[in-house]
Amino acid sequence: MSSSARRHFITHSASLAAACVVGTPAFAQSRVERLPLTKAPRLKPGDTIGLANPSSAIYERQPYELATETLTALGFKVREGANLRARHGHFAGTDAQRAADLNAMFADPTIHGILALTGGSGANRILPLLDYAALRRTPKVLAGFSDITALINAVHARTGLVTFHAPVGASEWNEFSVRHFRGVLMEAQAMTLRNPRDLGDLPAPKEDRITTLRPGIARGPLVGGNLAVLSSLAGSAYLPSFDGAILFFEEVNEFIYRVDRMLSTLKLSGALDRLAGVVLGAFTNCNPGESFGSLTLDEVFDDYFRPLNVPVYRGAMIGHIRRKFTVPVGLEAEIDAGAGTIRLLSPAVA
Known part of the structure; x- marks a missing residue:
């Protein structure tokens, strides 16, 4: 090792050691640009909610029925994604099918909000297939939790749209959950x-x-x-x-x-x-x-x-x-x- 290379190695090693001592990451993740915030129009009684399944398949009929009946009882119309009941392994359809449903729902002016039917796994696989420029042009309520974490954070990061960590269609929609869903998404309360x-x-x-x-x-x-x-x-x-x-x-x-x-x-x-x-x-x-x-x-x-x-x-x-x-x-x-x-x-x- 040359003397200059040795000096570089010693200096670099000392920097790494200092970073470790104070608890600062030696190789910190690059900063992510925060885009201007966009808000979707509030949901209203009579609006149409698109049911999508970005993650795992559901193998029984009842969760679909319960989700539709629940959203109907809350005053919404419900439309299933074209591939909502598809299956590919344990996923609710191929990556392309699941992404296509989301892209189509954002592009459809007659759909006012999009709710995931369930979580599980697989939402991160479809992130590169979403048309973020189109999503930003047509802001809509996008909601779910669990594996849908990947989707709601990615859409916010890439578009600036406020998204929602909220019950999925297959959740238990008790009074507490409904009150907060309505307050935030329908009544536009700063709760x-x-x-x-x-x-x-x-x-x-x-x-x-x-x-x-x-x-x-x-x-x-x-x-x-x-x-x-x-x-x-x-x-x-x-x-x-x-x-x-x-x-x-x-x-x-x-x-x-x-x-x-x-x-x-x-x-x-x-x-x-x-x-x-x-x-x-x-x-x-x-x-x-x-x-x-x-x-x-x-x-x-x-x-x-x-x-x-x-x-x-x-x-x-x-x-x-x-x-x-x-x-x-x-x-x-x-x-x-x-x-x-x-x-x-x-x-x-x-």
């Missing part, structure tokens, strides 16, 4: 998303508890969804900007060591270090599994989020749970980690 405080006959609440990891108030655009799906977008052009953002996320049926790995992916990409605040939703059936020892979820969250020195709270009604908020992806919001609230700073629809 404050707050867990109910129902003590029942208990001296202290047991369900839907809020835990404050670090108190404080923060403002920023909301980004997030399912942690596994979100972390799978790291390094791609489909992950929204985390600069000054409020990150919300949830998970289901994952061992704690896998939750840790997903958060590590976001940390190593540099995304977590640019946040204004964090909201942790439900972590349903996330446990240590049968491994020899494990950190607790509390310890994992402490490790990743306390050092950020931003407001963080846990327990928001977001995730694979019966009662769900409707959370606008891309909209400016204010969180109060002590109170456990997300306050939308403007209506999410026009």
Whole structure:
């Protein structure tokens, strides 16, 4: 090795070591441009909702019937995507079929909003097949959760459209979920998303508890969804900007060591270090599994989020749970980690 090469190696190694010592990623993910915000027209009774299935197939008839009956009861007309009931392996049709339904629904002026029928897996496969320029020209409500995290974040990142982490067609549409869906998407309310405080006959609440990891108030655009799906977008052009953002996320049926790995992916990409605040939703059936020892979820969250020195709270009604908020992806919001609230700073629809 020449003397100049040796000096370069030593200098580069020292830089890497310094980065590791202070906890800053040595190779941070490049910054993502944040596009001007676009809002879809609000949904109204009598509007037509397009049912699409960007992810996994459904093998029984009843979920289709229940989704249609539910949306009809909410005052909408319902139109199934041409490939809604297709199947390719465990997917709801080929990548081309699933993408074609979404592109067609955005292009159809008689369809006013698009709701995913279910989640599962596969939405990330269709992201390169969507016509983002056309989607931006015809903004519409796009909603779903779980695997639909890939779709709602990618569409927001590539178009600036506010999208929605909301119940899917096959969800349980209880009073709480319907009230938030209507408030955000139909009544254009700048809602404050707050867990109910129902003590029942208990001296202290047991369900839907809020835990404050670090108190404080923060403002920023909301980004997030399912942690596994979100972390799978790291390094791609489909992950929204985390600069000054409020990150919300949830998970289901994952061992704690896998939750840790997903958060590590976001940390190593540099995304977590640019946040204004964090909201942790439900972590349903996330446990240590049968491994020899494990950190607790509390310890994992402490490790990743306390050092950020931003407001963080846990327990928001977001995730694979019966009662769900409707959370606008891309909209400016204010969180109060002590109170456990997300306050939308403007209506999410026009």
